[in-house]
Amino acid sequence: xxxxxxxxxxxxxxxxxxxxxxxxxxxxxxxxxxxxxxxxxxxxxxxxxxxxxxxxxxxxxxxxxxxxxxxxxxxxxxxxxxxxxxxxxxxxxxxxxxxxxxxxxxxxxxxxxxxxxxxxxxxxxxxxxxxxxxxxxxxxxxxxxxxxxxxxxxxxxxxxxxxxxxxxxxxxxxxxxxxxxxxxxxxxxxxxxxxxxxxxxxxxxxxxxxxxxxxxxxxxxxxxxxxxxxxxxxxxxxxxxxxxxxxxxxxxxxxxxxxxxxxxxxxxxxxxxxxxxxxxxxxxxxxxxxxxxxxxxxxxxxxxxxxxxxxxxxxxxxxxxxxxxxxxxxxxxxxxxxxxxxxxxxxxxxxxxxxxxxxxxxxxxxxxxxxxxxxxxxxxxxxxxxxxxxxxxxxxxxxxxxxxxxxxxxxxxxxxxxxxxxxxxxxxxxxxxxxxxxxxxxxxxxxxxxxxxxxxxxxxxxxxxxxxxxxxxxxxxxxxxxxxxxxxxxxxxxxxxxxxx
Amino acid sequence: xxxxxxxxxxxxxxxxxxxxxxxxxxxxxxxxxxxxxxxxxxxxxxxxxxxxxxxxxxxxxxxxxxxxxxxxxxxxxxxxxxxxxxxxxxxxxxxxxxxxxxxxxxxxxxxxxxxxxxxxxxxxxxxxxxxxxxxxxxxxxxxxxxxxxxxxxx
Amino acid sequence: xxxxxxxxxxxxxxxxxxxxxxxxxxxxxxxxxxxxxxxxxxxxxxxxxxxxxxxxxxxxxxxxxxxxxxxxxxxxxxxxxxxxxxxxxxxxxxxxxxx
Numbered sequence: 001x002x003x004x005x006x007x008x009x010x011x012x013x014x015x016x017x018x019x020x021x022x023x024x025x026x027x028x029x030x031x032x033x034x035x036x037x038x039x040x041x042x043x044x045x046x047x048x049x050x051x052x053x054x055x056x057x058x059x060x061x062x063x064x065x066x067x068x069x070x071x072x073x074x075x076x077x078x079x080x081x082x083x084x085x086x087x088x089x090x091x092x093x094x095x096x097x098x099x100x101x102x103x104x105x106x107x108x109x110x111x112x113x114x115x116x117x118x119x120x121x122x123x124x125x126x127x128x129x130x131x132x133x134x135x136x137x138x139x140x141x142x143x144x145x146x147x148x149x150x151x152x153x154x155x156x157x158x159x160x161x162x163x164x165x166x167x168x169x170x171x172x173x174x175x176x177x178x179x180x181x182x183x184x185x186x187x188x189x190x191x192x193x194x195x196x197x198x199x200x201x202x203x204x205x206x207x208x209x210x211x212x213x214x215x216x217x218x219x220x221x222x223x224x225x226x227x228x229x230x231x232x233x234x235x236x237x238x239x240x241x242x243x244x245x246x247x248x249x250x251x252x253x254x255x256x257x258x259x260x261x262x263x264x265x266x267x268x269x270x271x272x273x274x275x276x277x278x279x280x281x282x283x284x285x286x287x288x289x290x291x292x293x294x295x296x297x298x299x300x301x302x303x304x305x306x307x308x309x310x311x312x313x314x315x316x317x318x319x320x321x322x323x324x325x326x327x328x329x330x331x332x333x334x335x336x337x338x339x340x341x342x343x344x345x346x347x348x349x350x351x352x353x354x355x356x357x358x359x360x361x362x363x364x365x366x367x368x369x370x371x372x373x374x375x376x377x378x379x380x381x382x383x384x385x386x387x388x389x390x391x392x393x394x395x396x397x398x399x400x401x402x403x404x405x406x407x408x409x410x411x412x413x414x415x416x417x418x419x420x421x422x423x424x425x426x427x428x429x430x431x432x433x434x435x436x437x438x439x440x441x442x443x444x445x446x447x448x449x450x451x452x453x454x455x456x457x458x459x460x461x462x463x464x465x466x467x468x469x470x471x472x473x474x475x476x477x478x479x480x481x482x483x484x485x486x487x488x489x490x491x492x493x494x495x496x497x498x499x500x501x
Numbered sequence: 502x503x504x505x506x507x508x509x510x511x512x513x514x515x516x517x518x519x520x521x522x523x524x525x526x527x528x529x530x531x532x533x534x535x536x537x538x539x540x541x542x543x544x545x546x547x548x549x550x551x552x553x554x555x556x557x558x559x560x561x562x563x564x565x566x567x568x569x570x571x572x573x574x575x576x577x578x579x580x581x582x583x584x585x586x587x588x589x590x591x592x593x594x595x596x597x598x599x600x601x602x603x604x605x606x607x608x609x610x611x612x613x614x615x616x617x618x619x620x621x622x623x624x625x626x627x628x629x630x631x632x633x634x635x636x637x638x639x640x641x642x643x644x645x646x647x648x649x650x651x652x653x654x655x
Numbered sequence: 656x657x658x659x660x661x662x663x664x665x666x667x668x669x670x671x672x673x674x675x676x677x678x679x680x681x682x683x684x685x686x687x688x689x690x691x692x693x694x695x696x697x698x699x700x701x702x703x704x705x706x707x708x709x710x711x712x713x714x715x716x717x718x719x720x721x722x723x724x725x726x727x728x729x730x731x732x733x734x735x736x737x738x739x740x741x742x743x744x745x746x747x748x749x750x751x752x753x754x
Binding site for chain 3: 039041044045046049051053054055056057058092093094095096097098099100108111112114115359362366416417456457458459461462465
Binding site for chain 2: 082084085087088402404405406408409413444447479480481482483484485493498499
């Protein structure tokens with residue numbers, strides 16, 4: 001009797017559990033396909049977070065312009081929709097933030113990278129160099145794991161990766177470190193010649209320039225009109241006094257890819273160290289340090305959808321590259337770069353590198369497709385030219401010149417697209433880009449060049465908007481330009497005597 | 502780590518960096534720029550049309566200003582401009598066309614670049630745009646007068 | 656909770672078309688909650704590709720299918736975490752977006 005009751009109860013309990021399980025699973029199923037009123041899928045808003053959400057409204061104006069701001073809406077002429085007014089007039093049905101096409105300057109942080117980093121901003125806050133407790137051990141393990149992920153992309157050994165605060169510091173460490181080693185009296189032969197190109201990043205040029213005061217000779221190789229380095233000329237310039245050749249992988253302004261393998265072979269045969277600033281190239285073009293015989297390589301995290309403030313320098317161990325550190329301290333990073341490593345930044349960097357490998361095929365396909373569409377449509381406009389070699393290029397960086405349109409007015413016309421005319425470092429000083437001048441472009445053409453950066457997160461819709469905007473606005477500006485009118489009439493502008501100031 | 506990067510950035514900045522050379526535009530400049538008045542060309546060969554072409558592409562500013570003068574009254578009937586230059590240059594020339602329409606040649610000859618600069622609130626770095634606009638209108642008047650003189654002599 | 660659902664749905668160690676499509680649906684619903692336009696469009700593209708691959712693997716009875724499925728269920732948790740963070744910080748919409 002009792003047994004039956006127990007069994008009944010047991011069965012009842014089991015069936016209840018089963019039904020509860022079914023109820024639970026169907027509830028969770030419902031949760032996945034939530035139709036609750038809290039979530040508004042159409043407007044991408046989850047109302048459950050309304051009481052904790054922070055809303056930031058962004059301003060289109062530069063801080064210096066904010067003082068001059070008057071209400072543009074009140075002006076009567078604003079009612080007329082000219083091609084350019086779209087750049088300024090706020091369409092109430094559409095958003096206001098510009099389209100981001102400046103990935104060579106920096107990239108947005110991939111959410112999957114942020115996910116990995118959050119651990120280190122919340123609970124895992126230990127100093128990785130504290131080797132007496134688990135807080136240190138756990139962060140140290142993760143940092144070493146990140147080092148391995150970064151090394152795998154270029155076929156290097158994890159021990160050869162030195163973390164720095166960014167590609168600028170890596171470039172400085174490479175150039176000044178080698179210079180310090182060879183310039184000091186402790187080494188046997190004194191080598192004081194460094195070769196670089198005149199299209200390098202500003203930090204490489206400045207670092208080399210600063211070495212001139214210490215008795216170094218710098219050769220700035222000229223590039224041809226397509227931006228490529230001439231190997232014969234490089235070979236001619238290498239002497240027994242040369243200690244370093246520094247040539248970047250992918251140019252940040254025109255997107256030209258140098259022949260790293262050939263340069264590496266040449267430098268190895270002449271026993272000269274080869275440094276390459278691969279901030280823009282890492283993860284985007286296939287790089288193998290063994291294959292290409294690269295001895296030093298600068299890497300930047302915020303160009304590969306990672307966090308800002310961290311970078312790395314690859315320093316070859318076999319055959320050993322002798323470097324002097326430029327930062328002294330506790331001897332971290334093989335005594336080449338002392339200082340506490342930041343676990344969130346390093347782990348974010350590692351995850352970003354891992355994702356570059358995982359997503360590479362899909363990214364290259366997507367970026368190439370968008371880039372081809374953009375370039376084809378832009379070159380359809382009259383008197384436009386693509387800067388840089390059309391074959392040896394990275395498709396994510398497109399630099400186009402628009403003749404007979406003044407550069408500043410063109411940028412002003414494209415206010416609703418975040419673009420750059422040349423590199424971010426030099427854009428503040430309204431000088432034409434030195435890279436374009438090095439290609440032999442005349443100053444006017446260099447002034448009216450625009451650099452478009454296409455990345456993983458750029459969509460086809462954004463590219464379509466940009467193509468339409470540029471076609472309309474360039475046409476508008478050319479209608480306003482007397483030089484265009486003269487060109488159309490067949491007058492050669494060089495024959496006119498300008499009154500000029 | 503951060504402080505070294507910022508200090509090295511400051512030390513490595515090119516010597517030619519001048520903070521004042523940033524672009525800042527007044528609302529009126531933007532207005533003239535997005536909706537320029539009187540853009541176009543007049544028939545250069547017409548006896549009543551004076552053309553002023555000033556500036557140089559190397560400097561980054563070229564203005565072409567054309568005025569059509571009524572030969573009986575000496576009043577400017579129509580004016581058209583075309584400019585190759587920055588936003589302030591376009592705004593200056595557009596504003597000048599507004600200023601001169603319907604005025605007599607003598608009045609127009611008195612236009613000063615300071616009037617243009619004041620109206621558009623041009624920053625000091627862009628004052629040369631207003632000077633160029635003044636030069637353009639003076640050149641147009643000169644061209645018209647020389648054409649008239651040539652026909653009178655005939 | 657996740658493992659309970661998994662075990663409730665797949666009582667045998669076999670995938671079913673229904674479980675794949677329900678995972679796909681939950682991905683698409685969650686990705687809609689990214690306030691950032693670029694992330695939203697990117698993840699839609701990426702996971703469309705992933706599910707095409709998974710469906711192909713399932714159709715050809717590839718042994719990788721079950722691992723792929725489990726990897727995707729784990730990545731869904733990541734997407735949910737990141738949409739929550741995205742929801743917490745809202746910015747103005749892009750020019751190409753409808754308000």
